[in-house]
Amino acid sequence: MSGFFALVGRDIRIALRQFSDTMMVIVFFVIAAALFPFGVGPEPNLLARMAPGILWVTALLAAMLSFDRLFQNDYDDGTLELLVIAPQPLWMTALAKIIAHWLTTGLPLLVASPVIGIMLNLEPRGFGVLIAAMALGTAIISLVGALGAALSLGSRRSGVLLSLLVLPLVIPVLIFGAGAVDAAIGGFPATQQLLVLGGLLLGCIVVCPWGCAVALRLAAD
Amino acid sequence: MVSHMDGFSGTGLACVRSNRIVFAGLDFAVSPGGALVLSGPNGSGKSSLLRLMAGIARPAAGNISWQGTPISEDPEMFFARMHYVGHRDAVKPALTVRENLSFHAALRPGPTDIDAALDRVDLAALADLPARMLSAGQTRRLTLARILATPAPLWLLDEPTIALDYRAVDRLRGAIDDHRAGGGIIVASTNVPLGIDDATTIDLAAHAPEIDALWGDESTGEPAEDVR
Numbered sequence: 001m002s003g004f005f006a007l008v009g010r011d012i013r014i015a016l017r018q019f020s021d022t023m024m025v026i027v028f029f030v031i032a033a034a035l036f037p038f039g040v041g042p043e044p045n046l047l048a049r050m051a052p053g054i055l056w057v058t059a060l061l062a063a064m065l066s067f068d069r070l071f072q073n074d075y076d077d078g079t080l081e082l083l084v085i086a087p088q089p090l091w092m093t094a095l096a097k098i099i100a101h102w103l104t105t106g107l108p109l110l111v112a113s114p115v116i117g118i119m120l121n122l123e124p125r126g127f128g129v130l131i132a133a134m135a136l137g138t139a140i141i142s143l144v145g146a147l148g149a150a151l152s153l154g155s156r157r158s159g160v161l162l163s164l165l166v167l168p169l170v171i172p173v174l175i176f177g178a179g180a181v182d183a184a185i186g187g188f189p190a191t192q193q194l195l196v197l198g199g200l201l202l203g204c205i206v207v208c209p210w211g212c213a214v215a216l217r218l219a220a221d
Numbered sequence: 222m223v224s225h226m227d228g229f230s231g232t233g234l235a236c237v238r239s240n241r242i243v244f245a246g247l248d249f250a251v252s253p254g255g256a257l258v259l260s261g262p263n264g265s266g267k268s269s270l271l272r273l274m275a276g277i278a279r280p281a282a283g284n285i286s287w288q289g290t291p292i293s294e295d296p297e298m299f300f301a302r303m304h305y306v307g308h309r310d311a312v313k314p315a316l317t318v319r320e321n322l323s324f325h326a327a328l329r330p331g332p333t334d335i336d337a338a339l340d341r342v343d344l345a346a347l348a349d350l351p352a353r354m355l356s357a358g359q360t361r362r363l364t365l366a367r368i369l370a371t372p373a374p375l376w377l378l379d380e381p382t383i384a385l386d387y388r389a390v391d392r393l394r395g396a397i398d399d400h401r402a403g404g405g406i407i408v409a410s411t412n413v414p415l416g417i418d419d420a421t422t423i424d425l426a427a428h429a430p431e432i433d434a435l436w437g438d439e440s441t442g443e444p445a446e447d448v449r
Contacts (some may be wrong), residue, residue: 004329010316017315078309081277086328087301217411 003088004096013099013213017028021069026107026108029062044121051120052181055130056174056211058116059109060141066167067145068159070097073218075153089171096214106138122185123171129194136197137177141199143208144169172200226289228252229274229375229406234283238270243269244428245272245282249421250404253374255399256417259410261425265286265326267410268308271379271423274408275305301330305373308383310360311314314353320364321352326370341396342389357384369396376400378409419440 015022037047057194074080081095114127122130144183149168152158178191224306236243241268251257259267272278274285276292276299285292292299312321319335326333339345342362347355355363361384368376374395380391394416399408409415 003328004383006324010313010320013320014313014315039259073313076309078311078315079313081275081307081309082305082311082325082328085275085300085303085305087272087297087330088328089297139435 003086004092007083007093007096008103011097012103015100015104021066022104022108022166025062025066025113026104028065029058029109029112030059030116032061033120036120048121048123048185051117051122052126052130052185053115053179054115055122055134055181056137059113059134059138060108060170060174061096063105063138063141064163066101067149067162067166070101070146070149071153071216071219072158074096080153080216081220084217090213090216091094091209093198094146094150094216095209095212098142098209098212101146102139102142106142109138110134120166122181125187126181126185129190130181132194133180133190133197136143136194136201140197140201140204141170144205147208147211147215150212150219153215153219173197176200186199223354228255229285231274231280231285232283234270234273234285235281236266236273236278237281239267240435242281242430244265244425245400245430247283248426248427249423251408251421253404253406256401256407256409256420257427258415258417258422259422260412260422263359263412264427265425267425268379269304270406271377271408271410272307275303277299277305278316278436281305286371288304301372303377304371304373305377306379306381308362312352312355312360312363312365314351317351317375318355321363322366322370325367329373330380331373333370333371335370338366341369342366342392358386359387361397362389365393365396374404375406376408378407382413383416396430 019179033054036050039049040046047204071080074083084090088094112130113130117127117130145162145166148162148169151165155161176193176196180190183193184188226252230248232248234247234249235245245271249257259270261267270280273280276285276296279293288296288303311325313324316324318339322334322335322338326335335350336345339348343366344359344362344366347359352360352363361381365381368378368425383394385393397409397415397417401407406421407417409417
């Protein structure tokens with residue numbers, strides 16, 4: 001287990017030292033969301049109606065920016081080989097990297113989303129559910145994105161391939177995430193959507209680290 | 222052939238890269254305290270053989286055993302007893318020298334002595350410097366400190382002397398001698414004489430397939446990329 005925490009700690013430390021990488025994701029999130037009022041017009045009611053969808057789509061696209069560096073740096077400098085032959089299960093190694101990714105990308109997105117919600121005139125009733133759904137959704141995005149990053153390791157133009165692999169897989173997150181916020185705004189309970197997101201998260205926790213391990217082993221070979 | 226129940230051995234190994242045979246029919250055996258040097262021209266498969274030995278890649282044919290047990294049977298047990306130094310340094314420029322070493326040491330079981338390892342490679346004075354400030358030779362020394370920080374009976378070293386100055390090579394030779402004196406096993410690939418006493422040498426050029434097989438898929442006329 002010491003290896004697990006050492007890996008999480010190392011990735012967080014590197015992210016903090018190279019803070020611009022994390023900031024870039026957040027700045028992209030803010031700027032992309034800020035473009036919508038220019039495109040669709042600054043009508044407050046229209047923005048309020050669209051806010052949940054805009055938030056989820058832009059958060060997803062911002063997260064996509066972070067996946068290319070999830071395993072790529074370790075792959076390039078030879079650390080990945082050493083992780084593959086470290087005496088601990090490779091799925092635990094993958095899970096440690098995913099947790100560190102969520103803490104350095106998902107969590108900042110989660111923190112930024114209410115601010116963007118205010119900017120887009122999101123109904124006050126929606127904020128609580130937005131945060132709950134974002135917490136579940138960003139974790140799923142980290143898990144699925146890591147699987148895509150591991151599968152596209154070593155290929156040319158892996159960034160494009162990664163988007164093609166990951167974006168279709170996270171459509172359910174988009175549907176239920178935005179649906180939960182919509183329900184809360186409309187005054188309905190969002191329990192069902194949140195439960196579906198929770199179920200998706202549990203499924204991904206089982207499948208994605210294991211899939212990452214298989215893909216990483218192939219990439220190191 | 223002698224049975225090496227207590228050592229590191231391989232039989233009938235073959236390596237295929239990009240549909241080309243790099244080497245085939247290769248046997249090796251090292252007993253505790255022994256050393257094996259892999260020699261051969263560039264591209265003859267020295268690194269590939271070390272990667273097979275380390276369990277990073279799987280052999281196309283043949284078996285590798287550690288103390289009589291095939292390494293594919295219980296890889297984690299084998300990984301815990303082996304250090305591999307590849308030709309890439311696995312050093313993170315954003316972390317300090319000590320942080321880099323501590324991270325790699327934490328991945329492994331057993332006692333850890335970071336300070337002694339840094340001292341041994343003469344990096345103790347630079348321990349708190351970010352690794353991006355290091356020269357190529359210092360980075361290589363940091364990589365070699367990894368194998369000194371945690372104990373493991375088997376060392377697999379891919380061109381360990383690259384970028385090292387003669388003093389560092391002397392230190393490395395000293396570390397290798399100490400390791401062998403304690404019953405450790407060394408497998409090293411090298412193009413320059415390392416000066417390891419009574420080491421067995423495998424010349425990979427002798428295990429290369431016939432030259433016809435090396436050059437070309439006749440249909441495409443493309444030369445083999447991995448084999449020069």
